[in-house]
Amino acid sequence: MLKLSLSELIQITGGKTGNSPIFCKDIQGLSTDSRNILPGQCFLAIKGEKYDGHNFILDAIQKDASAIIANESYPVASGIPIPVIQVPQTLDALEKIALHHYKQFPLLCIAITGSVGKTTTKHLACSILSNRFGVLKSPKSFNNSLGVSLTLLELESIHKVLVMELGANAPGEIAHLTKMIKPDIGLITCVAPCHLEGFHSLSGVEQAKSEILLGMGEESVFITNADDCACQRILSKFPGKTVTFSLEKTSDFHAQNIRKEKDGIAFKMNGEEYFSPLPGLHNLYNLLASMAIATQAGMTPEEIKDSLSSLQLPAMRMEVKQSGGITVINDAYNANPKSMTAALEYLEQFPSTRKIAVLGSMLELGKESHHYHALIGKEAAAKNLDFLFAIGKEAKDIAIGAKESGMPEDKIFFYDDNINIEKELLPLLKQGDVVLLKASRRIKLEELVSKIIC
Template sequence: METISFEEAAKAVNGQLTFADKNARIRGVSTDSRNVQNGDLFFAIPGEHFNGHQFIVQAIDDGAIGVVVSREHTLDLKGRSSSIIQVANTITALGDLAKYYRQKLGTRIIGITGSNGKTTTKEMTYHLLSCFSPTVKSQKSFNNFIGVPITIFEIENKHRYGVLEMGTNAPGEILRLSEISNPEIAVIVNISKTHLEGLGSIEGVARAKGEILENIRTGGVFVYNIDNPWCITIADRYKGKSVSFGFNHHAQIRCTDVKKKNTGYMITINGYLDVYIPIPGDHNINNCLASFAICYALGHDLRDLKDALSSFKLPSMRMEQQCIGNITVINDAYNANPESVNAALQYLGEINTRNRRVFICGDMLELGKESYQLHREVGEKVARLNIDALWTVGEHACDIARAAKLSGMPESRIMSFKEVADISASEINTLKEDDTVLIKGSRGMHMEKIIEKFREFFLKQELSHNCF
């Protein structure tokens, strides 16, 4: 972070400032007292389980030179000296300071949103842009009112690019995130039925994603998926510059050929550029096209990126393949919605396996009144595809199991559990040597814990075998 003064910070957040050291400058920003560095400004953020106001003294002791606190909070520093900025709302203040700081930077900001593939597209874009200039990206899936500002504070003027991910489950969130970040390149990877509980309908999802264009920088570029009808609708209304990507023959960044190669794909872009994507899942072809479209929008020659993705690796819990005991596990458990579940199912149904294909699916959360129908459609697809066994986890996922059975999948090949904890050694023991197991579910289901159960089971088997 480029240093800023306390006067600047207080003015940016419309806060009341009490000084302990007028010469001190802020060298970083933290919202987690466990990660405070010397010179940080600590924002006391109220959370679901903890309130940052409880850790103000700890943050100061660990090196914070100032704190941002709510005016409603009674402050007791227990004799410690620190600069204090009092504000109406600390989360709003965090965004306001990030917005101010962003305007001081010469960095070109790329904002990426979409129903699926945001994180992978962000990682691919970072991978490509890092070939040209110093680049900062959102860590993990830092895509909300806290994660986006924290990423912005990591940017310095030495960085040519900043790649931000923006998520939402309610109207107005991306509008605010785009206001904070003021992106030069605004990207919508795709639009599908996600977070319907908060956004109401696919139309509501489209409106929410389209908010990213409300604060695009003057002269900026909209990058969009021309294969997605909702993205096309948004693009038709947008009056500024745009770059499209996809398989459609009108796409500016177009996939003109696809061949499977090893665990990934060799694709041809615009008829002349052969690019190797070393990761599974044909949905990742679109993510690749989006990242190349971003580079094109920034003025780069795509020929310079021909081999750049050959060393790319997916983020954790995205089609992450590993051998556990005598089975192969594909961990795609980071999150789930109807489109991403269908993509995972399609992949599982098409890959070459030595034995059975087993699909373990948890609830797809936040689907509102369409939840039953959307879970049922997944079950119907399971029955149509070459899936040998189905395990479901959660109240909503039971509808997947029922639909699969009604669509012709034998009941003997289906198991349902209320929660991950209900999966016991006896069920795991039904897995057979060389089975391929794909695990999918919404983040709130913590489906990755099943992998821990697998490891424990096979470790006990190995120890038992070694005893004889």
């Protein structure tokens, strides 16, 4: 837990006290959420898209906060009994505090980025590593500056390995994060069309993902996908040790003799037989990446193999639920063209009487949105679906693409949002049906699960 004196906090942040406090206590942790702040913690006010933390400073004081960190522009009211430290930007101050705390712990730092699978790979790697080490991982998709800083503040002496997910919507964001944490092991899962509003092109995505190398030295290890041409170009730029994984090309972690079995996938790698309980061939890439991380962290093949049987995916990633003879595949956490294709391939191979795809908009694709949504529609038409539901303004192109590719019009439905889809979907369902839910996060297709699975 973060423990600082007031003078240390001022020195680290470069801030100035904006009032004459009555009480000056040591800092026992930090919070950016006034609803959850604990007595003795410092409250750091952040101005976000929806809320401004400065509006909740008095709430934090009433909950016995030990100090306040606010922007210079915040007018400090008279009579505030605890120190108010004013800084140019509170998010920058948060980073400085988090970095100071991070430097107190000698540990192995692992950073993961990529267009698809970074959260799943982080989750799997931590599951394997935790069989030997005390592991701290960034929760959910805490992969921006705020999320990374808050994760670093959770470090304690029991942690020997830190696993971070690095995300970005625009150039330079991963560079900033990797220079901040300086990973000992860096990994790129793949490079694919995503966040094109910020990156503008696939080459822009590749350049952004390659920024992870900027925080890594020759003593670091870079792990990446040997089946991905962009990843191989990035690998060629790194002067240190490199490790690769693949399903197709030769690599250090090359899954071969892949067999789909009832409860997962069996494969052979480096002369050893392995079994993955995870659904979908695309998750085998995530597993191989995780195994490569664990190996570089010092775990033995036996330790890694023993940990595989208990692996599970994070919520809303190929999450299968059944009731009344109907199966729902909830893969609605997020979507881009590559992950959408993988989900359709999994649906195609899933044993069922009928197959129904509910596909929502893939957001942040910029000027390429029309092209990629139409392409998914074409792919959906080729999967012999019984019904296709397209949800969201952008997803109209999925419906159009499917129709133009020969899917019967009476099997295609389009809705602007997911509010009224149940009126058409639910009466269609029969025993033996499987329903895939896949869309970008803001479409909230997971809300349909409870309506389908009663």
